[in-house]
Amino acid sequence: MTPVQPAVFIINSLEGGGAEGVMCKLLTIMESWFREQHREVYLLLLDEAEEAHTCPDYVNKETLFTDGSLMQGYSVLQQRLKKLQPEYCVSFLTRANMLNIALAKRLGYRSIISERVNTSSHFSGGVKDKISKMMVRASYPFADRVIAVSAGVKADLIRRFGVSARKIDTVYNPYDITTINKLADDIPDDLPSRPYIIGTGRLVPNKNFSLMIRAYAKAKIDEDLLILGQGAERDRLQALAGSLGIANRVHFAGFKANPYPYLKAARYFVSTSNAEGFPNAIVEAMCLGRPVVATNCESGPAEILTGDYPVAVTGFTAGQYGALCELNKVNGVADAMQYMSDDIHQEEYQYRSSSRARDFSNTIFKDKIISAIYPDTPPEGNAYVRAG
Incomplete structure (x- = not known):
């Protein structure tokens, strides 16, 4: 042999x-x-x-x-x-x-x-x-x-x-959907008490959390904003939230070894990256049934949220599986946040997210x-x- x-x-x-x-x-x-x-x-x-x-x-x-x-x-x-x-x-x-x-x-x-x-x-x-x-x-x-x-x-x-x-x-x-959901059941002590939306990732320019914060300030939605991650831009981002008058509603929780309980308890997930290869955090949020708002960066969000590539977006579009926003445009992300904060839209995209996650x-x-x-x-x- x-x-x-x-x-x-x-x-x-x-x-x-x-x-x-x-x-x-x-x-x-x-x-x-x-x-x-x-x-x-x-x-x-x-x-x-x-x-x-x-x-x-x-x-x-x-x-x-x-x-x-x-x-x-x-x-x-x-x-x-x-x-x-x-x-x-x-x-x-x-x-x-x-x-x-x-x-x-x-x-x-x-x-x-x-x-x-x-x-x-x-x-x-x-x-x-x-x-x-x-x-x-x-x-x-x-x-x-x-x-x-x-x-x-x-x-x-x-x-x-x-x-x-x-x-x-x-x-x-x-993505192991069963394992992700099991990890999400481990409820931490510092889970926010108020309803919130969530963004995760390294606090670096390419992730463009400044766009997320500016859009959140403009959207004037009821939910707080929780940001998980650490990085060199933390102080600048906190200062930005303060200058926009929303420091008490934007919470920087640092790095979490198990982010899934925070994702599961959020109303929806937001990604405002300038560039990705394939954004794991988006699919992980969808594995937990969370609706998604994401910028149309290269590469991945358009494929995940619409099933197509390439996709051209002005402002934002309510895609098949999530809200896809024009890259680096505050108004588009703010409008998408307002759209996804609506209870009817949120319930609809919870189902769509869970369905889409099975493709991965x-x-x-x-x-x-x-x-x-x-x-x-x-x-x-x-x-x-x-x-x-």
């Missing part, structure tokens, strides 16, 4: 972040499939960093200590992969992706890379970002397969980075990952075709 070649997964580290969390979810969800094949699975971490996510026990996890260096990463990763002789390597994040592609042809394995952010928005400016864009443009088209986290990310890779559409699979992030199940995710790994010979019983 011919030995089964190992499968290797590569990422910078497992420190806090959405991509790192999805990598561990992927390995957990795929465990039974790998065991059926009697396949060894390795997770190679390029850098040493404090780990915020847990890799499943069946995976052989190794740290390569490349210190963030692309050149050192190439040398160390090449040595390890020579010994492992994988059938394929799946990588997340730009540096890991470029190394994966560079080594694949040399070592004779298939490179499968995953882009977790809107690449153009992620590298927004500066000399370093321009160089990174050039390197992505020079390497990504040579990957064997590319997994895009949304149709918006796929479109960006085709339009601006020369990746062939035939190589790209769109695979949305997975672990089962669908697993089948699409298998189709991305083996695009020409999908396994028997795979009910989901690859996204076009």
Whole structure:
């Protein structure tokens, strides 16, 4: 019997972040499939960093200590992969992706890379970002397969980075609805007593919480605004709320390891980001039956809330699954808040959110990952075709 070649997964580290969390979810969800094949699975971490996510026990996890260096990463990763002789390597994040592609042809394995952010928005400016864009443009088209986290990310890779559409699979992030709802039942001591709407995320410019606060002040709705997250902009955002006369109604609760009870108790969820790859917080809110108001940024909100991409919005539109707002426009977000604060609209979108969340199940995710790994010979019983 011919030995089964190992499968290797590569990422910078497992420190806090959405991509790192999805990598561990992927390995957990795929465990039974790998065991059926009697396949060894390795997770190679390029850098040493404090780990915020847990890799499943069946995976052989190794740290390569490349210190963030692309050149050192190439040398160390090449040595390890020579010994492992994988059938394929799946990588997340730009540096890991470029190394994966560079080594694949040399070592004779298939490179499968995953882009977790809107690449153009992620590298927004500066000399370093321009160089990174050039390197992505020079390497990504040579990957064997590319997994895009949304149709918006796929479109960006085709339009601006020369990746062939035939190589790209769109695979949305997975969500365990049962687990999320179970975690939401753990009621914290500091849950607000007044009705509130909620926004979550790092307090950084790209999340544009200043737009959320300005729109909230303009909307003049009855609910308070609760913001979960920490970051460098906290003091500035608190000062903004004070200058708008709403400091007593905007509550900064900091980072919460379990945000789900706060989401579940909110009237609805608001996202005002300038850019996303695929906004996990939106789908997590929908898993809890929360209506959603979100800006039409690249990438993800339009697909999630309307089922379409691309979508043009002026002001705001009441989409199939949530309210989608014009990017960086106070009036549009304020109008959407007023719309969603109406009891009838809120009840209607609670049902729609719960229904939409089922489209992002672990089962669908697993089948699409298998189709991305083996695009020409999908396994028997795979009910989901690859996204076009």
